[in-house]
Amino acid sequence: MTERPDTDVLFKALADPSRRKLMDVLHANDGRTLNELCEHLDMSRQGVTQHLNVLEAANLVAIVWRGREKLHFLNPVPLQEIYERWIAKFERSRVKALHGLKQRLEAGETIDTPKRRKS
Amino acid sequence: MTERPDTDVLFKALADPSRRKLMDVLHANDGRTLNELCEHLDMSRQGVTQHLNVLEAANLVAIVWRGREKLHFLNPVPLQEIYERWIAKFERSRVKALHGLKQRLEAGETIDTPKRRKS
DNA sequence: TCTTCAGGCAAGTCATTACTTGCATATTGG
DNA sequence: CCAATATGCAAGTAATGACTTGCCTGAAGA
Numbered sequence: 517m518t519e520r521p522d523t524d525v526l527f528k529a530l531a532d533p534s535r536r537k538l539m540d541v542l543h544a545n546d547g548r549t550l551n552e553l554c555e556h557l558d559m560s561r562q563g564v565t566q567h568l569n570v571l572e573a574a575n576l577v578a579i580v581w582r583g584r585e586k587l588h589f590l591n592p593v594p595l596q597e598i599y600e601r602w603i604a605k606f607e608r609s610r611v612k613a614l615h616g617l618k619q620r621l622e623a624g625e626t627i628d629t630p631k632r633r634k635s
Numbered sequence: 636m637t638e639r640p641d642t643d644v645l646f647k648a649l650a651d652p653s654r655r656k657l658m659d660v661l662h663a664n665d666g667r668t669l670n671e672l673c674e675h676l677d678m679s680r681q682g683v684t685q686h687l688n689v690l691e692a693a694n695l696v697a698i699v700w701r702g703r704e705k706l707h708f709l710n711p712v713p714l715q716e717i718y719e720r721w722i723a724k725f726e727r728s729r730v731k732a733l734h735g736l737k738q739r740l741e742a743g744e745t746i747d748t749p750k751r752r753k754s
Numbered sequence: 755t756c757t758t759c760a761g762g763c764a765a766g767t768c769a770t771t772a773c774t775t776g777c778a779t780a781t782t783g784g
Numbered sequence: 785c786c787a788a789t790a791t792g793c794a795a796g797t798a799a800t801g802a803c804t805t806g807c808c809t810g811a812a813g814a
Contacts, residue, residue, distance in 0.1 A: 519652065519655065519656075523655075524652050527646075527649050527650045527655070528650050528801095530646050530649075530650070530721075531646045531647050531649070531650035532801090532802080533638065533643050534802085536638065536642075536646070537638075539725070543724070543725060549760080549761095550760070550761065551759090551760065551761085559802090559803065559804085560803070560804060560805080561760095561761080562761095562762090562763090562803080562804070562805085563802070563803050563804075565761080565762080566801095566802075566803080567802090583760090583811060583812075584759070584760050584761070584810065584811040584812070585759095585760060585761080585811090586760080586761070590725065592725035592726055595721060595722050595725050595726065596722070596726065598717070598721075598722065599718060599722045602649075602714060602717075603714050603715070603717065603718045603722065605662070606658070606662060606709065606711035606714050607711055607714065607715065651771090651772080653772085668790080668791095669790075669791065670789090670790065670791085678772085678773065678774085679773070679774060679775080680790095680791080681773075681774070681775085681791095681792090681793090682772070682773050682774075684791080684792080685771095685772075685773080686772085702780095702781060702782070702790090703780065703781040703782065703789070703790050703791070704781090704789090704790060704791080705790080705791070
């Protein structure tokens with residue numbers, strides 16, 4: 517049960533606030549050009565381009581050329597993979613997890629600790 | 636509609652394959668000690684500790700001390716935030732997005748392009 | 755046609771991150 | 785009480801990532 521190769525690309529694409537912002541902007545109004553997107557980010561055009569390349573590599577954004585301008589469209593499909601692989605899977609185990617906690621704690625004696633600080 | 640501050644910490648925590656692996660291991664069997672977790676990762680104990688600290692900061696893993704050993708438990712709650720803030724939100728707009736694509740393309744004339752290569 | 759506009763490519767810088775090694779501390783079991 | 789075990793803390797390194805600047809190319813419109 518090893519990880520699909522594009523999973524890493526996907527998560528890394530979502531890991532940057534500027535890229536999430538770009539997705540938000542596209543979500544509000546899909547099909548924008550590069551220059552339009554630049555107006556929402558406080559960085560150089562090339563910076564935005566690089567972020568968009570990452571999103572495109574993760575298949576979260578699709579590109580269509582219209583003449584000299586580049587239109588960007590959201591593709592939410594990969595997000596579905598995250599849902600299935602992560603959210604659903606872990607949500608199902610929520611009750612189980614808390615149950616396991618109790619079991620383990622009751623097995624060992626000590627619970628609270630003296631000298632150890634960190635949580 | 637700006638991003639909650641812990642959102643970034645959460646996404647960054649999920650962005651590393653070793654950390655996702657740790658979550659998988661905990662999902663398979665919750666409540667493991669640090670040493671047990673180390674057996675599944677090909678790196679030094681301190682490396683694993685640092686990854687676990689990131690997961691703990693993101694509130695994805697909870698720690699309980701039992702004597703000298705540190706038990707780790709999954710907390711799937713933050714994943715739910717991702718679902719609501721990201722998956723559900725963008726999934727709802729899937730049809731809308733593709734519709735917008737058609738509209739934009741029909742508005743402009745050119746669709747296919749000559750000299751431009753990329754995508 | 756020729757200037758303006760939209761965007762690409764390359765290389766360099768700076769910060770962050772992943773990981774290591776070495777040593778210190780607390781707990782447990784004999 | 786003491787050796788072995790479980791983990792923490794600090795500092796260093798090497799790689800990755802985010803962003804910039806400068807220059808180049810192709811399409812549009814007066």
